[in-house]
Amino acid sequence: MTDLKALQTTLLFTEEDIKALRQSKAILADQTDAILDVWYGFVASTPELVHFFSDAKTGRPDGAYLEAVRKRFALWVLDTADANYDQKWLDWQYEIGLRHNRLKKNKTDRVPSVAQVNFRYIPALTIPVTTTLKPFLAKKDASAADVEKMHTAWVKAVLMQSILWSQPYIKDGEF
Amino acid sequence: MTDLKALQTTLLFTEEDIKALRQSKAILADQTDAILDVWYGFVASTPELVHFFSDAKTGRPDGAYLEAVRKRFALWVLDTADANYDQKWLDWQYEIGLRHNRLKKNKTDRVPSVAQVNFRYIPALTIPVTTTLKPFLAKKDASAADVEKMHTAWVKAVLMQSILWSQPYIKDGEF
Numbered sequence: 001m002t003d004l005k006a007l008q009t010t011l012l013f014t015e016e017d018i019k020a021l022r023q024s025k026a027i028l029a030d031q032t033d034a035i036l037d038v039w040y041g042f043v044a045s046t047p048e049l050v051h052f053f054s055d056a057k058t059g060r061p062d063g064a065y066l067e068a069v070r071k072r073f074a075l076w077v078l079d080t081a082d083a084n085y086d087q088k089w090l091d092w093q094y095e096i097g098l099r100h101n102r103l104k105k106n107k108t109d110r111v112p113s114v115a116q117v118n119f120r121y122i123p124a125l126t127i128p129v130t131t132t133l134k135p136f137l138a139k140k141d142a143s144a145a146d147v148e149k150m151h152t153a154w155v156k157a158v159l160m161q162s163i164l165w166s167q168p169y170i171k172d173g174e175f
Numbered sequence: 176m177t178d179l180k181a182l183q184t185t186l187l188f189t190e191e192d193i194k195a196l197r198q199s200k201a202i203l204a205d206q207t208d209a210i211l212d213v214w215y216g217f218v219a220s221t222p223e224l225v226h227f228f229s230d231a232k233t234g235r236p237d238g239a240y241l242e243a244v245r246k247r248f249a250l251w252v253l254d255t256a257d258a259n260y261d262q263k264w265l266d267w268q269y270e271i272g273l274r275h276n277r278l279k280k281n282k283t284d285r286v287p288s289v290a291q292v293n294f295r296y297i298p299a300l301t302i303p304v305t306t307t308l309k310p311f312l313a314k315k316d317a318s319a320a321d322v323e324k325m326h327t328a329w330v331k332a333v334l335m336q337s338i339l340w341s342q343p344y345i346k347d348g349e350f
Binding site: 003006007009010011012013046048049101102116118119120121123124125126127128131155156159160162163166169170171174175 | 178181182184185186187188221223224276277291293294295296298299300301302303306330331334335337338341344345346349350
């Protein structure tokens, strides 16, 4: 928890960002399906990304796997907007990291997919995730300034999570 | 270079971003000293960060080391704005990563500083670096829309570089 605080300081992540994330929850709550349609459209049109949902043998995208992850992704949007950074949340981030890494990928859904999501895509996905989200933040009655604040808070929050998810990929003692 | 292209696709990094970065060069070129004053002010006021410039024995910040890095940081701003992504550039990013990692930190300046910059701070610094830069992008005669475009391009470019710099920290075969 102390290291998380230091990471938040480095990310310029403040109480204002927590407020903005929580403000975004009510705006996004009934839009997660539409957000996921855009998000899955991006993944489907990017061979480098759809690869991570493919059957390791045939190379074909696994529809059932994509659907199972989609359900968790919707919950993740709301969980990120909750911005409750306690030890339980931190443990869960570590678990999410493991599920991207070769240590635990495919186990939850018992799928014969490729062995890992390569590290480099994890922090990179901060950009398409938060870019996808921005128009949805603007769809309700928030002011343009509030939309900017919520978007900035989301960029920081997703980058922070992607850093935490990277932990299983890092050599011992270097995280 | 193929993997770099795939990473850029994931980052939604396009020709528009390259144009915006190059537009920023003329704006930033005569402001690097002022930018570095703000940047070093942030580092100096953040114990978690100034730690990486400290003498490993005394724990005190090493002024000569800070000054040597400052000169390279100014060059890095202009290099990032150049946005010339060739093999030479890619090799140089790997070298920058090594110089943050325990494999090569302190060697260039022959300083008795702490052994490494921990991984987690590297992608995180994308936020303060690009937030510091934004007011400087607005100080010349670029339109508000162009300032937004340049800032967005900088966020993508710095995140991309921080991912490349992370390579020496990643377990074999997981990058």
